[in-house]
Amino acid sequence: MTERLRLHLATPVDGASLVAFRVAFGLAMAANALRYEAKGWVHDLYVAPELAFPFVEGLERLPGPAMHGVFAVVFLSAIGIASGVAHRFCTAVFLVAFSYLELVDRTTYLNHYYLVSLLAALMLAMPLGRSGTLGRRRIGQLPRWCLWTLRLQLGLVYVFAGLAKLRGDWLLRAEPLHTWLSRYAHAPLVGPLMDDVWLAYVFSWAGLFFDLFVVFFLLRRRTRPLAYAAVVGFHAVTALLFPIGVFPWLMILATPLFFEPSWPRRLWRGHAPPRIAATRRLPLPALAMLAAWFALQALLPLRQHLHGGNACWHEQGYRFAWNVMVMEKTGLLELRLRDAEGGETRLAPRELLSPLQQRLVPTQPDLIRDLARQVRARFEAEGYPAPVEVRADVWASLNGRPSQRLLDPNVDLAADAALPEQWILPLHRERPSR
């Protein structure tokens, strides 16, 4: 069985769709980097904030000009990926630079940027620079595992995004879509429609079925045209309605990977290279690495369930789990400091955080804890009698529920010992009272 799988995965297939994906991916990422600069987001999100919340302790933001430089590196390496020249070098540089931007601050985490890093990591392992590049324009064949690896990765995103929607709020209350769609209630003609809850239910259930099953329809030749039309329609609508940036376009560009591998040749009527039988098998270590990769990809989204309760509320294991657009959460935070001599100080996020951080931090327990620790360090450094205890008075609302305390206000968050379960309060109002 393993032998047959190794042979099957090593069998060459037309590399045209992979080359098309590589070009589209590179151009989309280059455009995204430009967009960040053009809109001033590099400064607003990576340079201006006083505090950062890195995924990895010790990973620090570079000085302002260097952060702009990182985006320049992302842009140039993305262009390199599109061109195919020095593929592995460009992809490695892109992966490091882009992932650095993702890891250096949790407040800028986005599911689709995580996907970009994953796709870049997979592309790094693939021989995508062999053909269809600026230097070697003729497109040859590539091993089948390249195609199926990307398909599987994309498939996991859709399926887990669908599983994440199997929640009461999504299915039974059509939230948060009802709230979000009502944003357009004032629009001419369409306004009243957008404010009607039945439309939110239609969108919610359609979105669920789309995410859960579109991959399977894309894989079948007979249903593929309709499925791709659904992909384009679904993502175009989400792009128009919600500020989700490059993600819809990335998926529209990526899902043709589910087509026949030679599909791009129809566009320029090129001839497919002759079929070549596999002469060797995929090396066992490579197969093992792929298996490990996808095992990890399958397990990571599930870890949120280890914590029990509503993951949208406690957000333990919430990231890297394809919880895409499943919550509208608001919060209000005040930090209460008590120094060793009993002096009490209160701090509002506005004094410490950037506008984006002010919106995100009060709703995410781990960010609040990190903020508490950074505040303790800062105030002790400023001469407040140590140890400074930092507690959080934080209220949050999830998907239209009445507000309730998110954290235990009696726990010193700056102390090291407490486990999340000891300071994150459970969501006690599962059903909204209004």
Added chain:
Amino acid sequence: MRAVLVLVFGMVACGESGASFDVPALNANAAALVEARYADAAQELSSLSSAAEAFCAAPTPAAYATLVARLEATRRAFKRAEVFAFGPYTDSPWRVGPDLDLWPAEPDRIEAFLASDEPLSDGEALERVGAKLKGLPALEYLVHGQDVTRPFVSSEEATVAFQENPRRCDYVRAVVENLGTRLEDLREAWSPEGDHYALELSAPGSTERDIYADAFEAASALFEQMVFTIENVQQLKIGKPLGLRTQGRPEPDSAEARFSERSALYARETLAGARALYDGTPDAGQGIGDWVASRSPELDTQIMAAFDAAEAAIGDLQGVALAQRVSEEPEIVMTAYERLGNLRQLLVVDAAGLLAVTVTFNPTDGD
């Protein structure tokens, strides 16, 4: 792009529709409220100018008392307009706000300027000086401040001080005149005869400035401005003097109007201004509260009650200088702080979540 969406969905829109809140009406009403608020301020400022002229022409305790009363009325009018401290108030090329009301006053600098031989012939003489030397806080110090540490204890004492230093009256008149000029700049920026900033609210997306993409964005900005104003009242006007930023040590000097001893009054007026945006105008104009009520009447009721409670708690602070309250009766100041906190919680967490407004702007791609 959104126009395409509107057309596409417009073609399929049919059947029964829900009762939607009229967001554009809220914005238009807010724009009208801005105009009304600044018109009030201009009227009060005109009366203040007359009172200042009368007092300086014949400094008497009675004229001083009139000047004090007109100054209070003017500041109250400006405080009720504080919720609209955005756009021309804060942004280039207008940025009028600092010249109007950059508080608290810095008495040392004002005294130094008063003692200098810098010209004070008219309002224009103050064009080139820093914002801390003009505007309502400086005016309040000039009218109420005996010296950098204490206010006048009587109208008689104040009148004598003005008589002994005629330059003080010149300064008052110059500040009042400068305030009038700046306020006119502000009104012109909002008015159709000027830069017509009101269009950003009443017809968003139609101007070259393109501040807000559509009516919802404009309404969200109004919501955010209301919340921001209430936060300022809680954090800066109440919490800071109480010492909540300084290890519990009260900071009476940070009170907004410590020389006139009207800090609590002005805090209450500021809150009333925010509430006017929530309630809407008496002539049936839509307010943010109507928007909330269209989603949750229960939440609207809670918010109205929280406004009442906060206003009452700040009202309890009046009668004694806030600088004195924070030292002698910190618990009632704390009550006001906490009531304002409850109000913010209902607005920032419950209402913002319900309406999907972004309380701080979110520029990036969120999912």
